[in-house]
Amino acid sequence: MPLVNEKIVPWPAVKPYDKQAVPVPGTKRPGQTAHYRNGIWGLIDVNTPNSLTTLDQIFDVGMKSGKDRQFLGYRAVVSTNPLKYAPTFTWYTYGDIDLRRRYIGSALHSLFQKGELGGGEFQSVGIWAPNCPEWQTIDIALQSYQKVAVSLYDTLGKDSVEYIIAHAHLTVVFATSEHIPTILKLAHKVPMLKSVVCINPLSSDAARLLRDWSSTVGLVFRELSELEAYGKANLIEPIPAYPDLVASICYTSGTTNNPKGVVLKHKNLALATQSNMYGLELPENASLLSYLPLAHIYERICELCTIAVGGRIGYFTGDPLRLLEDAQILKPNFFPSVPRVLNRVYQAAMAGGNVPGIKGKLFNRAIQVKLERLNTTGEVTHALWDRLVFRKIQAVLGGQIQLVTSGSAPISPKVMDFLKIAFACEVAEGYGLTENCATCSKAWPNDPTASGTVGPPQPINEVKLIDVPAMGYTSADKPNPRGELCVRGTNCFSTYYKDEKNTKETVDMDGWIHTGDVAEIDSCGRIKIVDRVKNIMKLAQGEYVALEKIENLYSSTPIVAQIYVHGDSLQSFLVAVLVPDPVQLAGIAGSLTGTQVSPENTPALAAVCKDERVVSHILSILTKVGDQSGLKGFERIKRLHLSMNAFSVDNNTLTPTMKIRRKDAYNMYKKELDALYALGEPSSKL
Template sequence: MREYSVPVLVDVPASANLTDTVFQRAEQEPGAIVLRRKVGDDWTAVTAREFRDQVAAVAKGLIAAGVGPGDRVALMSRTRYEWTLVDYAIWSAGAVSVPIYETSSGDQVKWIVSDSGAKAIFVELGSHEETVREVLPELDGLEHVWCIESGAVDELAASGGEVADETLEERRSGPGTADLATIIYTSGTTGRPKGCRITHDNLLFTARNVANGPLELLFTVQDRAVLLFLPLAHVFARMIQIVLIETGTVLAHTPNMKNVAPDLQAFKPTFLLGVPRVFEKVYNGAEQKAVAGGKGKIFHAAADTAIAWSRAEASGGAGLGLKLKHALFDKLVYGKLREATGGNLSAAVSGGSALGDRLGHFFRGVGIEIFEGWGLTETSAPSTVNLPGANKIGTVGKPFPGVTVAIADDGEILVKGRHVFNGYWNNEEATAEVIDPDGWFHTGDIGELDADGYLKITGRKKEILVTAAGKNVAPAPMEDAIRAHPLVSQAMVVGDDRPFVAAIVTLDPEALEQWKASNGRESATLAELSADPAIVAEVQKAVDDANKAVSKAEQIKKFVILDIDITEESGHLTPTLKVKRNIVMRDFAKHIDELYG
C-alpha cells in the first residue's frame, strides 16, 4: 500500500473551540474589519467588536429560548451574512449547528431535523418557513422556527438581555476540541443522507493547518478579501468561512448566483472559492461573448497562448516568442477577464469535482491561478490541496499538514488525520463500514499518488462500470471532459452489464440562448435543438475529446441528447450538483435501452 504523510504544522489545544478567535480578536483588534455586509448597493464594514457583539447577543437569545449545551439547531438559508452570524451564535451558546440546503424539499427537511433531533431551526425566507410548517406536525422535538427575513435574528438578539455575560462565557467556553460542533448531512447521491459528526477539533485543526500551510500565501496578501457565493450548507464553503474568520480575512456573501458578476466587480476580492462548473461558465461565457462580437479568433488564439504559456512555465519557462504573445494578449484579453472579477483577483480554490488540465492552465495563463483540492464531508472538506509555487495542475495536490493519504491495493484512497469525522450520527453500522480497525477512512474514491505525494483522482469506487465484456470503466473523467463543452449542461456515462459504453447528455439553457442568437434559431425549442445536426455535431466533438483519454474498450460509442435538462429541481442532481445516477437510470431507462436497441 503506497502512502504519503505531511507532518502536523499547527497543533490545537484540547480546550479550544471555534468561537475563541471571534471573542479574542474583538478584544485585541476591536476596530479590524472582518466582514462586509451588503446593504442596498453598498458594502458596509463590520468590525471584529461589532461581529462579536452581534454573535453574543444572538447566542444569549438562544440561551433565553431554552437552547441548551449540545442541543442541535438547524439552519436553512442561502449564503448570506446572517448564516455566518447564526452559525457562530449557535456555537457560542454551546449548541450544535445542523445546516440544511435552502433548496431542500419538505421530506428532506423532515429527515434531517428529525434524525438530528434539532430543537430549533432558522430559515431564511417565507417559502422556507412554509416548507418547515408543512412537516411540523411530524417533528415532535422542534420547538422554534425563526425566519431571518421576518426579523427573527434581531428579535432573538433583543430577547437575551437578561442573560448574564458570565452565563454566556460559561456556555461559550464549555465545549472543547473533542465536542461536537456540527452535523453535516451528505448529499445523498445513493440513498438517504447520513449525518457526519464533525467536532471543533476537526474544523479548527483543518482550518489552522491549511491557512498556515499550503494556502498561507493567499491569507497574507495586503487587503485580503473573499466573496462567498457557494452554499454554506456544504462543507467546502463552510470550511473556507472558518479559515477566513481564523485568519481575519474580510468575508462577504452573495446569496444570488445572478449577482455574482456585479458583486465581484464591486467587492474586488483577492481570491475566490468555486467549483469547476463556475470556472467552466466563466470561460464559456467569455468565449461566446467574443464569438458573438466577431472576435472569436482572437479569443481562441489568446486561450491557446495562455495554456501554452502556463504549460511552459510549469516545465522550465516560456521562450521569448511565447512571452511576447502572452504579453500582447494580456493587454487585449486577459486584463479584461481579470477586470471582470474586480481587478484584484489572482487566485482561486476549486473543489467538488475535477477541474481539468485545460481550464487550470487557461486561468493560470490569464493570471488567476486555481488551486485544486480534494476531500469529502467526512474529512471536514480538504484532505489534499495544491500549493502556491508548487501547483501541479491535473492533480488535487498533496496532503495538508497532519494528514496521511494511502492507496489501497484496489486503488481506493484511504485517509488518516485529525480532520476525519468522528462517525455518522445515529448510524454506527455505516461508520464501521468506512473506518477500519486501523483507523483508515475509506473514501470510496479511486486515485493515484505520484512520487512527490501529489494525488490524482481517477474515479469513484461505487460508480465503476463493468461492461458485458468485463471491462472496468471509470465514468467521472469522461463526464468531466464532456461537461467542459460550452453547450453541455450534464453528462452521465452508462454501460454497466452492457456491450459498450454510452452516454446521456443534456444541453445548457443559458449557452443555447447565445447559440440560437448566433445561428438564427431564436424560435427553436429545446426538443428541436436536441436533434439539430449542428448541435449533435458539437456534442460529438465533446465526446471525441473525452474518448482521447481512454482505451478503445472504454470509449463512448453512442450518446443521446435529452430534450430536457437534469437539475436539482427535477430531482436528478444533489445541491452540490452531483448526478443521482440511480434516479437518472430509472427516469431515462427508455432512452438508455434505445442506445442499445
C-alpha cells in the same frame, strides 16, 4: 503597518517540488503503500504549538484585527418591483457581530437551561437559509456557547428536512421566511421541534400570520430581533469550547439513501482551518465572495480561514445571474469555486478570445507564451500579456483576485492551466470530504506540473493507498502506486450520527477514512484521483467503466451544460443524455439548418435537439474530445440524446451539491436511453 497574522505559516524560501509528500519509514505493509505526510510541515495535531484547536478561538483571532474592521457584508435590496440591489455592499464590523453572537448565544443558552428547548443528546440547533451574514452570525454564536450546529441545504426538499430535524433532534430551527411554511406543514411529523426563528426582516402582517400559524401547530415563533433582545436582557459571557466538544452535525447529500450525519468536533474543524493557514497568501483585509452553499463544509472552511486572517466576507445576492456583478462590486481576493462555475469562466473566455483577426491572434499568442512559461517555471504572471489580454478576464471577478480554489469535483488540467495564466494568481485544486472537513490535499502554487493532481497531503493529514484488486489497482503498480485513498488526521471524523453500519464501513480500527476514491501518488508525492471504487459499472464484455470520470472529462466542452453518461451491464457500449449550452446550440443549429434560433427561445432549441444533423454533429464533438483525452473505445459515448430539460434539485436528479442522482436521472430518461440501446451499437467509428 500590515498586520502579521500569527496563525499563517509562510512557505519556505524554496519549495521542494520533487518531495511534496514523503513516505514515513517503516509504515509500508502488504497490499498498501507507506503512509505519506506533507514534505515541508510533516504532521500537525492538537499539540502543535500556536495551533487553533476550537472554533471560538478563530473568531477571537479575527477580533484581534480590530472590532471596527469590516467583517460580513451584503447588498441591500433597494427595490422589489423591479428587483434591484444596491451598487455597494453594506458591512457589519467584527464588533457588531461580537455583540450579536453574544445576544443570540445567551438567548439560546437561557432557553435550553429553562427546558424550553432541548431534550436530545446534544443541544442542537438547525440553520436553514441561503448564504447571508445572519447564517455566519448564528453559527459563530453556536460555536461560542457550546451549541451544536446542524446545517440544512437551502435547496433541500421537505423529506430530507423532516429526516434531519428528527434524526438530529432539532428543537429549534433558524430559517428564512420562504422556508418557514414548509417547517410549519411538517410540524406534526417532528414533535421534538418546539421553536422556529425567522432570520430575515418581516412586515408586521407577515410576522403576525406566521406567529398565528406557528401557534396552531404548537410551535413558538420568534423573529431574530426578538431573540436578540431576549439575549441582551439575559446576557452571559461566551462559554469556552474545548477540542473534543461536538461543534456540528453536517449532513452529506446522499446520492441514494438518506443523508448521513457527520459528527464534527471543534478540533476537527479548527485544525482543518489551521492546516489551510500553512502557505496561505492573502492580503491584509482580504475579502471572500461567498456563494457556494454555507451548509457545505468546503465553503465553511474557506470562510473560517477568512475569519482567521481578520478578513471580510461578502455574500452574493443569491441570484447566480448576478454573481459576476457581485464580484465586480466586492472585488474579492479569495474566490472559492467549483468546476461547474470555473468551466463556464473558461468557456466564456475562450469564446470571447478565439475570434478572427488581430484580436484572436494576440489572444492565442498570449496563451501560448504564458502556458510555456507556466509549464517550464511555474510562473503565472507576464507584464505584457497580462496588461494586453488577461486584464479583461481578471476584471470579470473584480480585478483583485489572488486565490482561486477548485473543489467538490474534478476539473480538467487544460482548464486549470488556462485559469492560472488568465487570472495570473494562485489557482489551486484541492480534495476533501465532509468527513475530513474538506481538508485532505491541495496543490502548491507555482508548481509547473500540478494541474491534473490535487497536490500533496495537507499538514493535518497523512494518506495511504490500499489495493483494489477487482479493478486492477495495486500499491505495486508502475510507474506509481495506485489504490483506494485512505486519510487520517485530527481533522477526520470518527462517527456518523446514530449510524454504526456506515461508520464501520468508512472508518477502520486505526482511524483511517476509506474515501471510496481511487488515487495514484506520483514521484513528487502528489495525489491524483483516477477512479471511483463505488461508482463504477461493468459492461457486457467485462470492462469496468467509471461513469463520473467520463462525465467530468466532457464537462469542460463548451457545448455541454450538463451530461449524464449511462451504462447497462447487458450492453457493450455507453449512451448519454446531454443538456446543451443554449448559446452554443443556437450557433450549431444556425450553421447546420440555415435557420437562426435565439438562445432564449427554449421551445425552438428543444425542437433543434430532435434534429439528427445536430445530434450527429454534437456526438462528433464528443468523439474528438474522447480522442484527445485518450479514452478507450468502450469508454466512448456511442449514442446520444439531447434535451433542454435540465437535471436539477427540484426534479430530484441532482443533490444539493450538484452531484447527479444516477438512479433518478435514469428514471427521468429511461424511455429515451432504452430507445438508444434499441438502435444497437453503431458499426462504424463515430
